[in-house]
Amino acid sequence: MNKTLFAGLFITLVIMAAALFGKYFAPHDLNESQQVSYHVDPNGESTLIVPPTPPSGDYPFGTDKYGYDMMAKLLAGAPYTIFGSIGVAFARLAIGGTLGLMLGFFGQPKKCREGRFSIWNLLNGIPIFIIVWMIMIGITMNPLTSTLKMTLILTVVLALAGIPSVASTMREKAMVLREKQFVLSAKSIGASPWTIVRTHIFPHMKESFIILFVQEIVIVLGLFGQLAIFDIFLGGTKMTFDPVEYSSLTNEWSGLIGAARDNVYMYQWVLFIPLAAYILFILGFHLISVGLEQLYRKRFAKVSQI
Amino acid sequence: MPKALQLAWIVPGTLLVVLLFAMFPAVLHSDPMDGVLHVDWKNGFSSIRDYVEGFGNGQAFRYLSGSNELSFWSQIGDSFSITLFYMAVGALAGITIGVLLGVYFAVSRAAWLKRILELTSVLPDFVIVLLLQFLIVYLATETGFVFFKVASPTMDDPAIALPLLSTVIIPANYMIRNVALHMNLTLTEDYISFAKARGLGKTYIIFFHAVPNVLPYLKADLHKFMGILFGNLFIFEYLYNLNGVTLLVFSNAFAFGNYQYNLVVNGILTLFVLYAIIFALLRFFIYGWEKVVVR
Structure with missing residues (x-):
């Protein structure tokens, strides 16, 4: 029994279930907002309730400064975060992985140029989220198109930006595999290149594909967050002037974090609760990837000699 | 070619x-x-x-900061030295801690330590920054004592401790995992068991047989390390409000809704200069390591 894998699967499945069905059980929905209220109870004690209110019985995750329930916001945004990240990772793996497999099997091995100072290496110095920021910044503010379309644009950009790294990882793995003896023997009994890729190379890389998929989800979630810090939210940014404020149109989690960045000092739950959900989700996938690695290591790896 | x-x-x-x-x-x-x-x-x-x-x-080197027109050359010096300082510290401390702790993690049996390391390594850089800030605010509300500045209130009064901490933690974390991984692979090799059979000590085998074979991987991986270092730089300069190169570019990229192309180009070129300097520094540093551990 692989406890790590189980814990990871449990966390992610619970969060996904909450994202899909949570809105039917949530105490408040996105349309209702907490109003300012003033009560005097029989003992003469008066209470004034002004949003944002900290987590309490009626609002388990508290409310934001406009009185909206944080839980409702989280539930509304969850599908975007969850399926957005999974979708981007899937696209990266499907396109980049296939490309890498082909390049690795059919391509020529590159001459060794480790540590050389070339333009491509220099470009590695530009982090991916900056590239995406450059592309998205002209589009994302107060978009007139639907949030779904905005989500799609950002996910496509993120998927494209990640394909090269996935492809090169897979290419290296495929290159190692094609030197193996079983490939040689398959060739010598007359198997076509496609058959070799399909029945010999790919099955050996299945585990790498699965692990890389889970790791890519984590990376994509990180990118969502980094972009959100710079006010680019999945599904578009609502920018209000006077004072200048940025908020997420979809209530997607990293967007909630990015928009509530200044709440480190006051009303901390507005930042802390989305952050906690986001961390929990990342940890879930991380545990899955660690669990899978353990599983495969037990099956295949050599042992340390010291 | x-x-x-x-x-x-x-x-x-x-x-x-x-x-x-x-x-x-x-x-x-x-x-x-x-x-x-x-x-x-x-x-x-x-x-x-x-x-x-x-x-x-001369318009290529003038930009608008708010409503003031400033000269790029007069502003970039300070920002450049701030960024260079944090990058150099992050790179050198990151790689030193990375190699030493990486070796330790590869041979130690403390599985829980490795787990904690992996858990923190999976969190994106901005989460670590936010959590550090949370921690300081929490300690301040509990004890009434502000340990470190959470961010720079003004440019003359910069936060130092937290940025230094985050500029080291994140690259070091990556390096530790990387070194530990390659150490684990190297330790399965036959020449290690051969060295063991010759009766060489454990420390000697680790530093003179295993580490020299791990360093080439570090060299090959240097650009990725630099990528992490620079990605981290954008985030922490922004969140700690440090007046470095990236913040200069970011906070002024748009003036009154107009995109300042020349500022962004100049800023990116400055970052490339920084990249080259730090890269050379790291290569030199690893060269030093090689001189020490390779007989």
Whole structure:
């Protein structure tokens, strides 16, 4: 029994279930907002309730400064975060992985140029989220198109930006595999290149594909967050002037974090609760990837000699 | 391609890439009326032309900060030294801690330590920054004592401890895992068991047989390490409000809704200069390590 894998699967499945069905059980929905209220109870004690209110019985995750329930916001945004990240990772793996497999099997091995100072290496110095920021910044503010379309644009950009790294990882793995003896023997009994890729190379890389998929989800979630810090939210940014404020149109989690960045000092739950959900989700996938690695290591790896 | 030609290509090639890359926000924007996505190449190329023409009249090195027009050269010096300081500290401390702790993690049996390391390594850099800030605020509310500044309130009064901590933690974390991984692989090799059979001590085997074979991986991986270092830089300068190069570019990239192409190009070129300096520094540092551990 692989406890790590189980814990990871449990966390992610619970969060996904909450994202899909949570809105039917949530105490408040996105349309209702907490109003300012003033009560005097029989003992003469008066209470004034002004949003944002900290987590309490009626609002388990508290409310934001406009009185909206944080839980409702989280539930509304969850599908975007969850399926957005999974979708981007899937696209990266499907396109980049296939490309890498082909390049690795059919391509020529590159001459060794480790540590050389070339333009491509220099470009590695530009982090991916900056590239995406450059592309998205002209589009994302107060978009007139639907949030779904905005989500799609950002996910496509993120998927494209990640394909090269996935492809090169897979290419290296495929290159190692094609030197193996079983490939040689398959060739010598007359198997076509496609058959070799399909029945010999790919099955050996299945585990790498699965692990890389889970790791890519984590990376994509990180990118969502980094972009959100710079006010680019999945599904578009609502920018209000006077004072200048940025908020997420979809209530997607990293967007909630990015928009509530200044709440480190006051009303901390507005930042802390989305952050906690986001961390929990990342940890879930991380545990899955660690669990899978353990599983495969037990099956295949050599042992340390010291 | 001969090496000299390749080297000669780097400068114009980089310039061209930066000029094209910085064009994106000028080219791609959605229509304010109907929200249709426009790809406006003309706008992009005219900004390149303006930039090149700006060399003559000095406009290429002036930018708007709020409503003040400032000279790029007068501002970049301070930002450059701040960024260089944090990058150099992060790179050197990161790689030193990375190698030493990586070796330790590879041979130690403390599985829980490795787990904690892996858990923290999976969190994106901004989460670590936010959590550190949370911790300081929490301690301040509990004890009434502010241990470190959470961010720089003004440029003359910068936060130092937290930025230093985060500039080291994140690259070091990556390096530890990387070194530990390659150490684990190296320790399965036959020459290790051979050295053991010859009766060499454990420490000796680790530092003179295993580590020299791990260092080449570090060298090959240096660009990725630099990528992490620089990605981290954007985040922490922004969140700690440090007046470095990236914050200079970011906070002024748009002035009154207008994209300042020349500032962004200059800023990215400055970052590339920084990249080259830090890269050279790291190569030199690893060279030193090699001299120590390779007989």
